[in-house]
Amino acid sequence: MLSMIIRRIGQSTLVLLIVALVAFSMFRFVGDPVSVMLGQEATETDRENLRERLGLNNSLFVQYGRFVGRAIEGDFGVSYRTGEAVSAMIADRAPATIELAFVSGILATVLGISLGVITAINRKSFFSQVIMTVSLIGVSLPTFLIGVLLIWLFAVELGWLPSFGRSGVTDLGGWWHTSLLTVDGIKSLILPAITLGLYQMTLIMRLVRAEMLEVLGQDYIRFARARGLPLRKIYFDHALKNTLVPVITIIGLQFGSIIAFSIITESVFQWPGLGLMFINAIYHVDIPVMSAYLVMVSIVFVAINLIVDILYLFIDPRIRDAANAGAGE
Amino acid sequence: MSLLEIEDLSVEFTSRRGVLRALDKVSLTLEPGEFLGMVGESGAGKSMTGNAILGLIDHPGKISGGDIRLHGESIIKNPERIRGSHISMIFQDPLSSLNPLKTIGAQLIETIELHTPRRGAAAKERAGELMSQIGVDADRLSAYPHQFSGGMRQRVVIALAMASEPEIIIADEPTTALDVSVQAQVLDLLRDVCRAHGTAVILITHDMGVIGHWTDRVGVLYAGRLIEIGSTNDIIRSPRHPYTQGLIASTPTMDASVNTTLYQIPGNMPPLTAIPAGCAFNPRCSIAEDRCREVVPQLINDVACHLRSEA
Amino acid sequence: MIARWLDSDFMYSLLRTPTALISMIVCILLAACALFAPWLAPTNPFDMAAINLMNGFTPPGAANEFTGDEFFLGTDDQGRDLYSAILYGLRVSLFVGLASVALAMFLGVTLGLLAGYLGGWVDAVIMRIADIQMTFPSILVAMLIYGVARGILPPNARADMAITVLILSIGLSEWVSFARTVRGTTIVEKQKEYVTASRLIGLSHLNIMARHILPNVINPILVIGTITLALAIIAEATLSFLGVGAPPTEPSLGTLIRVGQDFLFSGQWWIIFFPAATLLFLALSFNLLGDWLRDFYNPRLS
Numbered sequence: 001m002l003s004m005i006i007r008r009i010g011q012s013t014l015v016l017l018i019v020a021l022v023a024f025s026m027f028r029f030v031g032d033p034v035s036v037m038l039g040q041e042a043t044e045t046d047r048e049n050l051r052e053r054l055g056l057n058n059s060l061f062v063q064y065g066r067f068v069g070r071a072i073e074g075d076f077g078v079s080y081r082t083g084e085a086v087s088a089m090i091a092d093r094a095p096a097t098i099e100l101a102f103v104s105g106i107l108a109t110v111l112g113i114s115l116g117v118i119t120a121i122n123r124k125s126f127f128s129q130v131i132m133t134v135s136l137i138g139v140s141l142p143t144f145l146i147g148v149l150l151i152w153l154f155a156v157e158l159g160w161l162p163s164f165g166r167s168g169v170t171d172l173g174g175w176w177h178t179s180l181l182t183v184d185g186i187k188s189l190i191l192p193a194i195t196l197g198l199y200q201m202t203l204i205m206r207l208v209r210a211e212m213l214e215v216l217g218q219d220y221i222r223f224a225r226a227r228g229l230p231l232r233k234i235y236f237d238h239a240l241k242n243t244l245v246p247v248i249t250i251i252g253l254q255f256g257s258i259i260a261f262s263i264i265t266e267s268v269f270q271w272p273g274l275g276l277m278f279i280n281a282i283y284h285v286d287i288p289v290m291s292a293y294l295v296m297v298s299i300v301f302v303a304i305n306l307i308v309d310i311l312y313l314f315i316d317p318r319i320r321d322a323a324n325a326g327a328g329e
Numbered sequence: 330m331s332l333l334e335i336e337d338l339s340v341e342f343t344s345r346r347g348v349l350r351a352l353d354k355v356s357l358t359l360e361p362g363e364f365l366g367m368v369g370e371s372g373a374g375k376s377m378t379g380n381a382i383l384g385l386i387d388h389p390g391k392i393s394g395g396d397i398r399l400h401g402e403s404i405i406k407n408p409e410r411i412r413g414s415h416i417s418m419i420f421q422d423p424l425s426s427l428n429p430l431k432t433i434g435a436q437l438i439e440t441i442e443l444h445t446p447r448r449g450a451a452a453k454e455r456a457g458e459l460m461s462q463i464g465v466d467a468d469r470l471s472a473y474p475h476q477f478s479g480g481m482r483q484r485v486v487i488a489l490a491m492a493s494e495p496e497i498i499i500a501d502e503p504t505t506a507l508d509v510s511v512q513a514q515v516l517d518l519l520r521d522v523c524r525a526h527g528t529a530v531i532l533i534t535h536d537m538g539v540i541g542h543w544t545d546r547v548g549v550l551y552a553g554r555l556i557e558i559g560s561t562n563d564i565i566r567s568p569r570h571p572y573t574q575g576l577i578a579s580t581p582t583m584d585a586s587v588n589t590t591l592y593q594i595p596g597n598m599p600p601l602t603a604i605p606a607g608c609a610f611n612p613r614c615s616i617a618e619d620r621c622r623e624v625v626p627q628l629i630n631d632v633a634c635h636l637r638s639e640a
Numbered sequence: 641m642i643a644r645w646l647d648s649d650f651m652y653s654l655l656r657t658p659t660a661l662i663s664m665i666v667c668i669l670l671a672a673c674a675l676f677a678p679w680l681a682p683t684n685p686f687d688m689a690a691i692n693l694m695n696g697f698t699p700p701g702a703a704n705e706f707t708g709d710e711f712f713l714g715t716d717d718q719g720r721d722l723y724s725a726i727l728y729g730l731r732v733s734l735f736v737g738l739a740s741v742a743l744a745m746f747l748g749v750t751l752g753l754l755a756g757y758l759g760g761w762v763d764a765v766i767m768r769i770a771d772i773q774m775t776f777p778s779i780l781v782a783m784l785i786y787g788v789a790r791g792i793l794p795p796n797a798r799a800d801m802a803i804t805v806l807i808l809s810i811g812l813s814e815w816v817s818f819a820r821t822v823r824g825t826t827i828v829e830k831q832k833e834y835v836t837a838s839r840l841i842g843l844s845h846l847n848i849m850a851r852h853i854l855p856n857v858i859n860p861i862l863v864i865g866t867i868t869l870a871l872a873i874i875a876e877a878t879l880s881f882l883g884v885g886a887p888p889t890e891p892s893l894g895t896l897i898r899v900g901q902d903f904l905f906s907g908q909w910w911i912i913f914f915p916a917a918t919l920l921f922l923a924l925s926f927n928l929l930g931d932w933l934r935d936f937y938n939p940r941l942s
Contacts, residue, residue: 015772026788140927142874144881144894145916148901152912156904163905219425223486226383227440227493228413237439238428245430260777267882268901282787282884290787301775317473318429345652 008309012302017068019298023291024067027077028060076292081284086292089277095176096166097266097273101258103180103189104197109251112201113244116208120216121235131205138202143261147195147268154191162188164270196265200254207250212243245315252308256301330401331358332529333382333416333497338395340377340386340553342601349601351377351390353553356628359497359529364520366544366561367533368576370598373550375533379499382531383418384408413493414444421502423482427474433460433485434470437492444493459488463518480511487519491526498523499531504539516543537580541565549573552599552609554625556633569637571614608635653936660932666925670918674730681724682712686889700910714910716899722910725896726918732892733922736807737873743811744872745865748818749857753849755819756826767823770816778813779875785809786884802887810875814868821864825857863930863937870926877919893919 058066070076076086115135119128138146155163168185171177179185215221216239224234263275270276274293281289313320340352352374359365367375380386382397384405397405404411420426428436437456441447447455457467463484474482483503490498500519504512520543523530532544540547540561548558549570557570568574575594596613599605608626611617620635629638654660673680700714700722713722755766773781786809793801829835830853838848879885880894888895893915900912 015775018772026784026791136928136931137924140870140924141920142878142881142894142923144878145897145919145923148897148904148912148916152904152909219420219422220428222385223418223420223426223489224428225385226412226418227443227489228409228411228417229439229443233439238431242428242430256775257777260780263780263783264878264882279783279882279884282783282790285787285791287791290784294784297780298776305775316430318475321473321476 004313005310008306012306015302016298020068020071020295021064023071023294024064026294027067027287027291028063071292071295076295077288079281079286079289081281081286081289086288089289090274090292090296093272093274093277095178096271097262097275099178099180100189100192100196100265100271100273101262104193104195104200105255105258107193108197108200108204111197112204113208113247115201116205117212117235117240117243119205120209120212123213135202135205138198139206143195143199143264144268146198147191147265150191150195151268161191163191166271192265192269192271195268196258196261199261200258203254204247204251208243208247211247212239215239215242218242245312248315249308249312252304252311255304259297259300332361332363332400333359334396334398334401335378335382336396336398338378338381338397339393340374340381340390341393342390344389346602350604351553351601352381354395355550355553355555356395357548357555357558359531361496362524362527362529364523364530364532364543364545366540366547367531367550368535368537368540368547369550370535372601373598374553375535375550376501377553378550379418379501379531379533382408382499383412383416385418413440413495415495416497416499417490417493417495418499418501419483419486419490419503422506423479423486424474426486427482427489429474432471432473433477437470437489440489440492456492459492460485462491462522463488479507480515483507483511483515484518487515487522491522491528494526495528497529497531499533501533502535503532505534505536512539519543537565537576549576552604553601554609554633555628556610558628558631569632570610570634571616571637572610575613608633650936654932657932659928663925663928663932666921667929670730670922670925671734673727674734677724677727677731681721681727683721683724684728686720686728697908699908700914713914714908716896716911717903717908722914725891726893726915729891729893729896729915730918730922732803732886732890733873733876733894733919736803736810736876736886736892737869739807740810740814740872740876741865741869743807744814744868745818745861747811748815749822749854749861751815752819752822753826753853756823757830757845757849757853759827763823766819770819773813774816778810778871779878781813782809782875782879783884785812786879802885803890806876806879806885809879810872813875814872817864817868818861821860822857825860826853829853829856859937863933866926866933867930870923870930873926874923877923893922 074087076090078084079086079089082089115131119131122128151163154161165188166179166185167188168182169177169179170181170185179189221234221238224238229238259275262273263279265271266273266275267279274296277289278293280286281293335358336356337354338352338356339350339354342349342351355374355378357365367378369375377386377390381392382404385408386392392405396403399411399415427433434453434456437459438452441452441455445452445455453470456470460467460470465481465484465488469477474485477485486503498519503519504515507515516539519530522528532539534540544561546559547561547564549556549564549572551572557564557568557573564573565577568577572594575592578592579594581591594613599609599612605612605622607620607622607624608614608617611621614621616636618635624635626633626635626638632638654664678684697715697717700712711721711723713726715721716725751766755763786805789801789805789808793805826849835848835852838852876885876892877894877897880892881898883898886892886895888899891899896915897912897919900915903909903911
């Protein structure tokens, strides 16, 4: 089993390096960093100096190596647009995104699993039909539209919640700042969290429901019923565990889309996080920020994929045995 | 009074093509400790009967008529009462019958704790006993289903079915998914274990060979109808219904000469959507008369045939 | 033949599932609106000469206080007729959607066929790229491609090429599902005897791929195509809303919503409401239709 884990880690590292290559290529070949930094009127000497300083005259391989090396240290250069160090920008905006993602993730998972189980067990009830219809809408609507709708309903019409921005922020010693400690802060978090979480929740719910229905149709559930096991035990002891195993994988992989949707949600609500930073970078063709975001995000994805794979090894005895058998050969 | 009585049982399915009768007024009885076989082609209604007894027929199917009685009491309305405790069922595929994420021991113990007063260590001990009865080492209680071979898995399934100490076990094609060499072992085990406990068995199969060796009586199903029933000896040596005769004739035997062509009943069993009027077998029957094409024959003297029902 | 198609399982199920039927009708309706926009729209909202700034902010139905002109759904801040803008916006949305799906389909099916049929390192490389791309959500991929493309283009070409770049980004982000399915089916079909037979009588690889294997893959491709279309439409709307999609000079529904959001608070609700409602119906119908289609070809327990 250890060998399988090591192999997976190796694969992940390879993927990261390839992504870094893409990021590096973007950095190096899209536009001319020298012109961007110096403007149109720079002299040839100035350009040459900058080129030297940026290491643009070395072989591509060396440049790539340096790029990766600096990336590992967290140095992604300087924004074309603001001149700020990209790493500082990331550090400043990360807490906002992480909090948002975390809160909406928990919301989505808890609600998603519960509703999924409920609608699977009571397939025909009115409640289930309503939930399924609403979920269909939740999955079909673009996230930004949901955000705009929520803003219109709760901020414009009802005036209960703020329509944009992140307020009530408290600094927590050094790097982190949170909005969870003030009422204002929590209020400003609600709509973005719902917007971000809604898609995930409906996805998880429909997944859990489909998985559970499939499990409930399996022979071993029939056999359990034939042996007289009470429904409750069948649902929560046999069916649920078997349902959650594949669901957990997908929940883990969904985390990736949280990152993507956070870009959208942050734009709708002007939430000062990494997503908003990224979209601004795209708009202004701010390459260093774009490539930094790419590298960062891929590290997160690859790490999550890896964790989920390893988790699966521990949960499903069939895969565990297959892995051990494979290793033994 | 018989152990189990099924009277005029009908099961219907509502589908796109209308209402389908999967079982049409099936009646039979089961005595304590008896081994009753149910034979017929795929789709004839054998499994449907087993499912109906345990109330496992799900939407869009339902029991549309008749009664099922255990010890004289009707069990159609709440089958949960008798599941496991009085009647148990085992299915065709032993791998999919077992929860892949639970150990065999866990699955045995939960059944034991549910149906007997034993708990904890006592339950575990009982589980070990059951395992030895089916010929598997007790220390394999901590193993998972996929770690057993096909034959052993089906034995484990039998142990699970016996764990609730039922009076009747319905075995739905228990050996169809197994290698021929293993089939006999599993069936022998089923017979021995059930005889030892006085448990009656309804053995559902399409294999006449299985019927011949392991049943006391047998009922023949065709297109959802019971068309003949009797002792296994009688059915095999002197079948009366033309379909049964065809079935017996088409079973390969050891003593037939190599040159004889194997007999086949011409045609196919009709699908539930196109059951002929009158006797369902009439289009394929060599002695069919007008009566057979118009009137559905009732089960008289254990045969449902206009021409063969006389004693 | 029409009669036989009408009697088929497809139509039977469609006519009996109200949601699917309504979605289909709405989709066809909206598609027709988009197609016939130049004839249906009372004005061309992007003809600078025809727009009167004084007409700006006219609410729907009521007459403008300055010019007395009436507009069915009101006007935006520039005085453009919203009804016309929505019709043309639908056009852009559907055009981009269809074009990107076509691109994704072409690319995906080709690469899938090659990977499945040729196997070996071709397969390995293509699938590796697919796997890596699949780790990222497609919208992210689309954004990146858009950003890179804009970086490569000189600034003055950016506005003109926006739609093309948009189609490119969405198309390139969605090819993987086509490729994977086609590859799978190709591998299965390749093992079958009729392929061996074709090789024996000397048919070229290309011939076999195109004329024998491809027809077997059409069904799942259509299902994936419909679903991808729904995804593409949403992706386009999202990108346009974020400002990295269709530009204000050739706006799609997403762009219109972006413009309208600014005026949500100042009371001119109609500027965002009507485009949003249209997008809602468009997205919902395509999604419901795609959902139903997928269930139809792949019956599940629900």
